[in-house]
Amino acid sequence: MGRRTQPPITPVPALSRIPRVRIGRPALLWWGWAGALFLLYATISARRHALVRTTGYDLGIFEQAVRGYAHLHAPIAPLRGDGFNLLGDHFHPVLAALAPLYRLFPSPYTLLVAQAALLALAVVPLARQAVRVLGRRPGHVIACGYGLSWGIASTVGFDFHEVCFAVPLVSYALEALARRNWRRALAYAAPLLLVKEDLGLTLAAMGGYVAWRGPRRLGLAAAALGLVGSALEFKVLMPYFNPAGTYAHAANLAAAHHSLLSTLALAPLDAVRPEVKATTLVLVFAPAALIALRSPLALIALPTLGWRMLSTNAFHWGTAFHYSAVLMPVVFAALVDALRPYAAAGDPLARRHVRASLATVAAVTLLLVPSFPLAQIAHRSTWRTSAHVLAVRDLLRRIPDGATVAASNRLVPQLTSRTQVVLFPTFPVRWKLYDTDGPIPRPTAQWIVYDRVPPESWPYPPGTWPYPGPRQDREYDLALARYGYARVAEADGISLLRRRS
Structure with missing residues (x-):
């Protein structure tokens, strides 16, 4: 009786055309980008502080809170008021994670360097997923696009903010969502409740995505956790810590019209007027050449965009400050996801589409850099002490x-x-x-x-x-x-x- 031989395994056509990369060397790509971006962000932040360009509102406020944690006290910020507990301003107990580092190095530079590290860390899952799906060279484009994006630049260019903790969490969660690793994605997203009160809505959006694309019960449970968590922070925790007994920024959520019905009916128009809002909405997705809008992952940006555009605070509408930082991982994760089918197709037309898309992303990135704070590194005044x-x-x-x-x-x-x-x-x-x-x-x-x-x-x-x-x-x-x-x-x-x- 002859020995049986197994028939040769024929690879699945779609998977066989996905670019293959060696294990090991690609890690140098994403960690190399993380290191380079860390040095860039830390240098700009440090020079801004050395040149007296940082401010009490907000770097001084956050340093006072972290200083309190470092000495095992409440996060009291006298800059916000006599005996003011900063958990009554925004709910960000995650700041306590900086306390041991600040106890060793009590300096505003500690906060700025930590922020630079966290923002740079977020490039790792984005570049890793890009290399896995699109290939090595596209991985460089995605890493560069995120690293030099205006949302990250604006964050680096204005002091320190708690949102820097959310950026890598969102980035790692999005990578897991793209790989359909639902539990890992929600494990990364759950700590967003400890970063800022509105980020429970982002957790809820991710839960909704999981319920749509994966295990329904798991996704609905995560969505409920996000909604209930944010509601508790808005209605119970922050009023408890606030000396006035109210939510400190309730005025930003005031209805723009006389009735709830008219407010809801006119919300789509209010989200794009005045025109600065429409400009910001376009600019959010501009670093991805608007291609990210093809991916359902882009929907995860809706909670942050929604509260910002419907806020009565004009600072929330534009491109300054830190408000767009958490959106940049969403944009680039959605870009990779949108290009995935073309990379898998493998025909010449699809490959040309991927190359043209990435060339456009690189061009837009280079075009926007001079208009935002990362360009300060090339300014002569940055290196001159007046x-x-x-x-x-x-x-x-x-x-x-x-x-x-x-x-x-x-x-x-x-x-x-x-x-x-x-x-x-x-x-x-x-x-x-x-x-x-x-x-x-x-x-x-x-x-x-x-x-x-x-x-x-x-x-x-x-x-x-x-x-x-x-x-x-x-x-x-x-x-x-x-x-x-x-x-x-x-x-x-x-x-x-x-x-x-």
Whole structure:
């Protein structure tokens, strides 16, 4: 009886045409990109802080909270108010994860470097999935597109924010969703509830995606967890921690119309007007040449886009600050998913489509870079320390460690690691030069340091900066003298005052 031989295995046609990569070498691609992006982000953040371009709102606030955690205290942020627990502003207990690092290195640079590492880490699953689905060279394009995207650039270019923890979590969850590893995806997404109160909606969106494409019960359970978790944070936890007993940003969620019915009916129009909203919506998907919109993974961006476009706070509508960071992994994961069928098809026309799409993504990336903060690394001013910055450093050295200080917005994060600092003038404030109480509330800090140059805006409304001219400045100084403060030093528009004992 002859020995049986197995017939040869014929590979599945679609799978056989997916680009093959060696195991091992591709890891250098995604980890190499992560390392390079970390150095880029950390360098820009560090130079911004060294050049006194960071602010009390928000780097100083977050440092005060992390400093509290590091000393096993509540995350109290005096910059937000006397005894203000920052969990009553936004719900982000994940910040406690930085406490051990901050205890070893008590500096604002600790927060900035940690943020750079977390944002860079998010490129790993995106590049890995791109290499797996599209090939090695496309993996470089996806990594570069994410790393230089304007949403990440805007985050790096403005202080530190808790959302940096969400970016890698979303990125890893999206990779797992694309690979249909449903439980792993939701395991990565569940900690979003500890990052920020609105991210429970993103968890719910991922749960809905799992219910649609995978195990229904698992997906519905995750969606319920996200919705209930966010509701508890909005309605119970943040009001509990807030000294006022309410949600601090409830005004941003106020109805834009007289009734709930009219608000719901007009929501689609309100989401694209004024025109800055429509511009932002286009720019969110522009780094992926709008191709990401072909993938159902793009739907996971809807919760973040929805609350931003329907908010009454104009800061949420544009491309500045950190609000778009969590959207960038969604855009590039959806891009890879949208190109997957063409890469699997393998015919010449499909290959040309993939190449043309990636060439467009690379072109858009390079086109947008000069308009956003990552371009600062090429600016000559980034590498030059001005006389004004030297004057700031010299005056701040005169303030002893442990002192109580009232400082103007850009001077605050230069002091938060070694003093107890509040914003000067106390925010909010009546913008009248003189009334029965004087032009400013009575300060209580031992030291006051404020900078007239350059004029500031955030967190003050445009046009209300309280040093508009010499006459008003003299009246301001008279008021401080009346409160018992004497000028210790002045240099290049910076004034240092000390309260008489």
